[in-house]
Structures are given as C-alpha cells and as structure tokens.
Amino acid sequence: LAAGNPPDVAQIGYLYTRYVAEDLPYVPADELDRRYTQGRVLGRYAPNIRALGLAKGKMVGVPYSLSNIVTYYNADLFRRAGLDPDRPPATWEGWRQAAQQIRARTGKYGLYLILLDDNWALEALIRSNGGTLLRCEGGFYRAGVDSPEAIGALSMWAGLVRDGLALGVPLQQGEQAFLAGETAAFMTTIARRAGLQEQTKGRFELRGARFPTFGSRPPALAGGGNVLAVFGRDSKRQEAAWKFIQFLTSPEGFTLWTKGTGYVPLLPGLTQDPRYLKDFVSQNPIQKVAIDQLPFTVPWTSFPGKNGLAASQALFRATQKALAGQATAEAALKEAAQEINRLVGGEQCSE
Template identity: 30%
Template sequence: MLKSWIAAAALSLVASASLAQTQTEIVMQYPYPELFTETHKKISEEFAKVQPNIKVTMRAPYESYEDGTQKVLREAVTSQMPDVSFQGLNRIRVLVDKNIPAQLDDYIAAEKDFDKQGFHQAMFDIGTASGKVYALPFAISLPIVYVNLDLVKQAGGDPANLPKTWDELIALAKKIKALGNDINGVTYAWDITGNWLWQAPVFSRGGTMLNADETRVAFNAAEGQFAMRMLARLVTEGGMPNLDQPAMRAAFAAGKTGFHITSTSDLNKVTQMVAGKFGLKTHTFPDVVSPNGRLPAGGNVVLILSKDKAKRDAAWEVVKFWTGPKGAAIMAETTGYMPPNKVANEVYLRDFYVNNPNNYTAVSQLALLTKWYAFPGDNGLKITDVIKDHLNSVVSGARTKEPDAVLADMATDVQKLLPKTTGTAVR
C-alpha cells in the first residue's frame, strides 16, 4: 500500500510539473479596482475552467485610465508592460501612435463564425485606429441621471414624468435644494476622466471638440457655450456643491442629493450603497437634440501588448473570453456597464434587464453612441488636464459667473497645444 501511495504521489507530482511547464502565463492589468476587481476575479475563475493551459496573473490595478496610459507609455520604454492591458476608450489613439499594441485583424480574420459568438463590426470599430483593429471593447458606459424619487416627491415633482431637459432638471433641483436639511439639488461628475462629461453636453447638441481636420478648436461654438453655461447654472441655480466624485456618490447614496449625473458604471456600487434607503431610479441624459445629438461612449477596451508570438496567441484567447458572451455577461452583472457583445445581451442577459430596469436606461441610449474623443498629438493628455482646470474654475465658484469668458480662455489654451498650429488666435 505504501509503495502504491508513493507511486501515485510521484505521478501526481509529474502531472503537476508537466502542467506547470505547458502553462503560458498572461499578465493582465486593469483600472478602477473599486469597480472591476470582483469582475475580473470571477471572469478569471471561469476562464481557468476552459483554458487550464493559460494562467492569468493580475498586476496591481491602475488607479484610473490616465494612470494606466501613463504607466504603459513608461513601461514600453523599459519593456515591462503587461501582456494584456485594459485602457479607456479614448486612450487607444495615443498608444497606437507610439506603436505599442498589437494589431488584431489577423486574429479576427482567422476566427470561424465569430459573429455567432456575439462579435460584430461595431465592436471592431470602437477599437479601430488608422484603419486597423487594436482593441476590443470590454465595458461600455453612457452618462445617465440617478434620481432620488423620495426627494422628487417632496419637492412636488412627478416620479413618472422626470425632467427631459436641463431647464426642467435645474428647476426641480432648485426646489429640492429649497427643502433644506443640507440637501443638494444636483451633482454632476464634471471631473470624470478624459473630460467625458464635458464632451457629453457638447456632443448631445451636435457639437464637436475640433474641426474636421483637427487643426482648430470647435468646442467654443454655440454647443460649447450651452454646455459651459449649463455647468454654471447647476451651481448657481441647481444648488450643486463643489465635491469630488466619491463625495458626490456618498452624498447621493445617503439621501442628500436629488439628481446625480454620472456614468452608468457606478450603478452597481450606488445601488449597493443606497440599499433601499429611498426610491432609486435611473433616467436618460437630458437634452439630446436630434438629428445630430450623440453621447460619448465611455468605458474600457482590452489590448494585447506582448511582443512575444506565443504570448500574443495565448493573450488572444484571454481577450476573446473576456469580451465574449460569458465574460461580457459577468461584467454586466457585477457592474453598471453595458456589454458590447450581442450574444451576452440577447441570450445571457435577456432576463437581467427585465429584472433590473435601472440597468436598461443606458442600453436604451445605445443608438446615440459615438466615440469618446481623444485629442491628437503629444499634448493629448495635457489638453484634458487644461480643460479640467477651466471647468474647475466654474464649479469651484472662482469664475462661476463668467462661463463665456472661461470657455474663450479654455479654447485659446487648448489651441496652443494642438499639433500643426502656430498658436494663433481662436476664431
């Protein structure tokens, strides 16, 4: 018996060693651990069941999209990049310009019946740069309004007929603010990554960030004027306090805010924080003007950064699973994001949206989706910081009463940072 036990143990050790030798390790890194750690853990567990020969190792998460992009840019110089990286939708451009991610076109072309797995052209378009596919979308978000129905009722509003325009929302927010007890009428996550909620009101009225050939600022036109004045009105009329995003989220969840406008990505976390303390409903983003009104798609994509062919092949299997039906469904169920994968939405999540109507609000806006804009050139990241500083001057109270002047200064400062310009005055 002892001999048999020793022989069995030896065989087990040999098998384990053999598996370890044949396993390919793929190092993965992703942003926003407060939103995605549990998601990636669950997907990784499911992936291990179907791909035991590929071991996925998680690096410490990026703090934000900006942090993730900056780290990859630095690591590309020292050859210390992860094999797979999740990046903000608006950061594909800067990485492709530096020739960092792998093209995925050959992998996509080699797949049989890829469309039956829920992959489609719109998914490829999101990750396309310079005519080639470099990324597949993992989690898609759109801006929505989180509503405290109890405060709406107390202020005389109709929960069944929530505001559809900024004028209506600000008017009701003013009434909610007047309830007292340190209640905020509205909060707006203006400082969200990549100027996302600056682009949203501009795009919603048909505006653009730059002109067609990307040589001149265009956000200072009528659409941008509307957006900057609206931001100022949220402060002066809607009773918006100067809070950062975590504080805004906490205030809303504590029942101290009537309307909170931010990404659908916060939905799972906010719902857990509210925990039934008040009636929570999500509502569509105000004032999306047809026919040209759009909303920027937020969220993140997954890219392959490995330079080794065998690692890239294994990384492709990882990317397929994470963005495929199973991975996408887990992502939707554990966050507030929407999966771009068709099979995930139509099969895996068919009952999920029926039982979770707050999650469906963003899905109902999918027809309005457009690309989250990335500014061109080496100053692309710096431009987002410049815009953020100017927006802060309005929200903080420093220049709340002069939104038009702030917009003019912001346009001039951004123009100076654009490529192919001489820093001439903005028209």
C-alpha cells in the same frame, strides 16, 4: 512593456488608444480577427461600438468594458417635492424646472453632475448639444470648445450651479451629498450601479433614468472603459491571446462581466435571452437604462501629441472657472481654446 516583456493581452482605456497607436508595439485587432476568425469577432459589433477601438485609423483593440453616463435619482426626494418618480425629466430644461421645485419644497439641490479632470461629463454635454472638443481643419487639429454649442452646454451647467439648483463640487463631495439625501440626482457612470444600490439600501429608493438631452437633439455619450489590446510577440502567444479575447467577448463572457462590474454588454440580444442577461436586467432596471443608451455611444476624445494631457487640463480649468463663477462659460472656453490650439494645433489629422 517598457522592459520588453509585454503582457499578451491587456485592457487599455478608450482615452489612451491614441497613445497605444502612436507609441506601443500592439498587434492590430482587425489583423488578428482576419487571421484567426475571418472577421467574425469585430463583425458582431455595431459600427459606433467598433469605432471605440479605432485610433489613427488603426484597430488598436477589441471594445470590451463600456460604461456610459446615467442619471441616478432619489425617488423619495422626488415625492417630497411633489414630483412623480415614475416620470423623471428627460431634458435639461425639464431638470431645471424639477430642480427649482425640489429646491423650493425641500431645500435640497436638484442634481449633481460628475466633475473630474477627464472632461467626461463635459464632453457628454458638448457632444449632446451638437458640439465637439476637437475638429480637423486644413489637416491640423483645432479646438472645438469655443463653438456656440460648447459654450451653450457649459453655460447651462454653470447656470444650474449659479442658481443653487446643482452642486458644482468634486466627485467625492458630490457623491456624498447624494448619498446623504442633499441632492435629488447624481449623474455618473453606470459602473457605480451596484455600489450605489448597496450604499442607498435602507436610506432611500434609488432609480435610474437616461442622461438628459438638449430638447429633441439625440444624446452623444463618450464611452468610458477599455479595449482588449494584444501585445504578444510571437504567433503562438497572439493566437492564445485571441482565443482568450473570444471568450471574454462571448455571450457567456459578457454575461459574467456585466453581472460582476455593471459594465454594459456589447453584443445585441443578450438582455432578451434567458440564458444570459434577461433575468438580471429585469431585476436591475437601472442597468437597462445604460444598455438602452448604447446607440448614442461615441468615442471619448483624446487630445493628441505630447501636449495632449496639458490640453485636457486646460479644458478642465475652464470648466472649474465657469462652475465657480470666476468667468463666464464663453470667456473660459475661448481662453481654453487658445491654449489648446497652442498646445496641439501643430498635430496633423485626417479624420
């Protein structure tokens, strides 16, 4: 792209669609869909899935790779703790109670929630508790991370770590602890399904459950993965790129992609059709967990402007401080909100 010789089509992370919309010479997907397929390609997607390709009011690309956060758990450790592995907790309060029993009876941690500097897990918590990372106020972006909902979400996570019920370490340490049987649950992307199944084979029985909710509130899970964006510079290349995208997002294409990667298929009905994914899902019930969470998919928040990365890092530092007990969740998030407003508060919005 920088050299003026762009690929005709490329996978672009959902987190970077705003950057593409602002700075790269892409061809809007809805324009290509109207031109070549009369709107049929994007028309197959549910509205919340289609929204993953939108940035600044433009359809940057066609949603393709999609992961969401699921709960992998050690059924053997559940049994040792006197818990029923057929009935994993569904709420955060339920997981706190289960973690207390696991700690008391086995000495192990109850859970580990993925911790990375992309704020993916934190956003799942905050959005599922009714909060948001950003809000549009008077035509300008303002931080939403100092709301009661956001503070409550991070306080819950930090409280589990403080009480010795959850690990609060970086991803590599947390995953190794789960594989070693030191924590009963690992909350991370469905894209790790195949790898975790292979790594736990012969160690313990691996199962999967939905991401926990805050009481009866429905979850809101930021979609990880990529859109297919077109950068072809002439009509012939654009048409060829669009034909390739039609194959990749066809029932056959999604079947191959899901089986090979663990990403979630975005077309309805594939998991009920024996020609596509019915048998695969019946043999891989953890995959069905992620598919069942598709209706709760929301766009992954990207902080706008040239200071967007710095704003994201400010939020991650707040998470680190809260989990390490260096500050309360409220103090850490209020400090982060001030920094985020300083960094991106001048960016205009209309959403």
